[in-house]
Amino acid sequence: RRSTLVLVPLLLLLFVLQCAWFIRTQSFTDDEPEHLVAGLEAWRFGEFQRWPGHPPLGRMLLALPLLNTNWSYHVEDRQVRLDTPAPEVWLYRSRSVGVLLGVALLLLLWATARNLLSETSALFVLALAALSPELIADFSLAGTDGVGCLFLFACVVQWLRYWRNPTWIQASIFGVLSGLLLLSKYNGPPLVAVMLLLI
Numbered sequence: 001r002r003s004t005l006v007l008v009p010l011l012l013l014l015f016v017l018q019c020a021w022f023i024r025t026q027s028f029t030d031d032e033p034e035h036l037v038a039g040l041e042a043w044r045f046g047e048f049q050r051w052p053g054h055p056p057l058g059r060m061l062l063a064l065p066l067l068n069t070n071w072s073y074h075v076e077d078r079q080v081r082l083d084t085p086a087p088e089v090w091l092y093r094s095r096s097v098g099v100l101l102g103v104a105l106l107l108l109l110w111a112t113a114r115n116l117l118s119e120t121s122a123l124f125v126l127a128l129a130a131l132s133p134e135l136i137a138d139f140s141l142a143g144t145d146g147v148g149c150l151f152l153f154a155c156v157v158q159w160l161r162y163w164r165n166p167t168w169i170q171a172s173i174f175g176v177l178s179g180l181l182l183l184s185k186y187n188g189p190p191l192v193a194v195m196l197l198l199i
Contacts, residue, residue: 039063
């Protein structure tokens with residue numbers, strides 16, 4: 001429908017603009033530098049043991065824009081200090097990955113509501129998500145909560161698809177998404193276990 005072709009991009013743009021404002025106005029949270037350095041060390045050295053607080057996938061995704069840099073940092077009393085360039089430069093680059101993941105979640109929410117309910121309901125759901133302070137905050141930070149949220153919702157949607165159409169292809173997609181969830185957050189295993197029990 002014509003309204004969908006206009007409103008969906010408009011709502012996504014509204015979400016991105018709010019995230020961009022948040023990124024430019026909010027300083028680092030306590031754990032963001034650690035996530036970035038852990039992701040960089042995972043890519044560069046295959047190092048996962050130094051930073052065991054979170055699974056590696058979210059951190060590695062957030063560090064992608066930093067890979068081709070020679071930026072410096074040091075660790076002092078288990079606290080990461082970003083030396084050069086200025087910390088806000090690290091911040092702007094890495095937080096943009098979170099915004100892209102947020103857009104992916106919004107599109108998945110819209111498509112799921114459209115398939116399960118109606119076109120109008122899907123637009124309403126998308127508008128609520130695009131204006132949600134919690135989603136804007138989570139996907140505007142270089143943290144792992146947004147990544148975990150995206151893959152958790154993707155797993156639940158795929159579980160529903162498998163439930164309705166139990167084929168090997170649907171099961172394989174569910175397996176891949178479950179693996180990504182397990183690599184995203186430590187609260188993933190019990191959630192995947194519940195879905196497997198329901199299957």
